[in-house]
Amino acid sequence: MSEQTAGGCRRWLALGALALGIALGGLLPFEPAAAATLRDDAPSRYTVTRGDTLWDIAGRFLDHPWQWPEVWDGNPQIDDPHWIYPGDVIYLYRENGQPRLGLEPGQGGVVRLSPQVREVPRREAIPPLPLESVQRFLDANRIVGPGEFDNAAYVIAGDDRRIVSGAGDRIYVRGELPPGERFGIYRRGERYLDPDSGEFLGLELETLGEARLVRRDGDVALLRVTASRQEIRQGDRLLTQESLPVTPAFQPHAPEQPLEGRILAVPGGVQFIGRLDVVALDLGQRDGLSRGAVLAVEQQGETLSDPQTGEPVQLPGEDAGWLMVFRLYDRVSYALVMHATRSLAVGDRVHAPRSDDLLAGSARRP
Template sequence: MLAVSVALGTASAWAQAPSWDRGLRDEAPERYTVARGDTLWDIAGRFLRHPWQWPDVWRVNPQIEDPHLIYPGDTIVLYDCDGRPCLGLERGQNVVRLSPEVRRIPPREAIAPIPLETIRHFLRDHRVVDDPESLEELAYVVAGDDRRIVSGAGDRLYARGELASGARYGVYRRGERYVDEATGEVLGLELESIGEVRRERQEADIVVLEVTAASREIRDDDIVLPLESRELERELLPRPPDSEIDGRILAVPGGVRFAGRLQVVTLDRGRRDGLAPGHVLAVEQRGEQVADPRTGEALRLPGSEAGLAMVFRVYDKLSYALIMRATRSLEVGDRVHNPASLVGRAGR
């Protein structure tokens, strides 16, 4: 049976709050039956005003050391626990309080806390080089077999540069160059995956490669790099950043300007700013630009909260995030910052 890894326990995190409505949604159901395909974020969102805070709910409860596995068909029950909300789990006819007990099932059967497949698909096709100038020192395609201009799976390629044996390599094409509009600083260069190759042998500075997979034709001057790890952080749990973040949506990969729920965006903040995988940021839609009726001066109206983004891959100066909630269309240039928090450490 498919299972969902969910960390909903007794809501003792709300013990610090004066009343239920500080943590619970007004329309929180008394009972919810878990459905196939649910994620932790989805389930928490039915009960909590801020679904990304579910790890804090169980982390502050000394009786709960690990997340619980809840299966499709199980029912989560909301009840009164000495004046504060508690969540129980109904299996069959009995209601039991969630405990530290963990039901062990094969990891492949557990549903992820967020839509990880969307992220994996994106990471397969995109990566960032922090210093674009370093590309000049990397291996690059110089020719295809039989003087072909383009190559595909099963073909042989020739690249110039040093490539170690045993490693797995990807072939990439230069994408968007990200620049800080305010300072002119280069934040990174996005690379688009073209295919994968296997090193056959090296002769002087020419390496012979076999194309093992190709999503597009490989061309001369495409870059050859060791494949980036596509494993997602096991601790990819939603939480507020530990430091103050004030940044912008730099781009929506794919060449579009607008983004909605479950779309990936590029942020102009990264590791050096304190971001890490799992950090949740509020997205503030930029206010409209208007002209002062008296002076003609261009004015930017105050923005409004429009969604939540969860960071999943971080580079030195920028990062990728998944839009988890969008109450309106989000756009390049919209602000990202620490979310308001009832339980968390940052954003108070």
């Protein structure tokens, strides 16, 4: 069996540890996340202010903010909950015994009730999460598969034989450039491996800048650097720029199947992982993960010595936070820490939320 096949089997056969759960030596069946529940101190009304996110607003009403689609789903007053604006009032009511959130539009735009149309600049809408911090990360990081980096064209010299180059400078590149005129300039970063099987998952690249093609001459091309984040040196590689738009059009949701993985790394060298930090996970599209998926983080329990037998005993793990996936690759994904009850760490396990997670989490108040 190949390492890749073994890695895939590992995830689907890992219906033990976290995805199905282990408690007192017996397996607990996987139960999808329970329905959304209201906080005990949920307000009856809340006025949206500039700087809010949908996660923040939902967190004022719900035990688990990522479940906001459940209380807005099918609400004719909020056909698209992603276009909520400062000055709008969110109010709480019940429909057939179920909590719902309604909307009273503010006075900043034009409102027609039939059909409902709001002529408010889209740039002022409340985003689902801090999109600016996510965009800054996406602009600086990228994952590629085996051989993609090593086979890419590379910088052989700067204009006037400069050792380093920056925005406005010209660079000479050797190798086969893909079709197009605009390219990203990258440097090798961390190599991600499956913690259990050692399978190669992806190579993280550090984005240095952007360049535009001036002309080609055989296998050597001349390009002008149009933007730079760092100094560009000999050996740096060029690839077609990755399209990385950050859109508020996705909704948070629990995975539909049991998933188990780990935090692989914290890009940027952050030592202590907390809220709004970005982490890399050893889960991707091949595992059934999707953008907007919310995962629970479980920290490994402490290992103690049994006072009677002297044998080492590992205590059960404890959920310590929530992640939302915002960028997907085949075997790796990036997620934003939306809530953390303690400092998270590389190696912490992640899994699909379960009913027992939600019940326990309601006392912690994400």
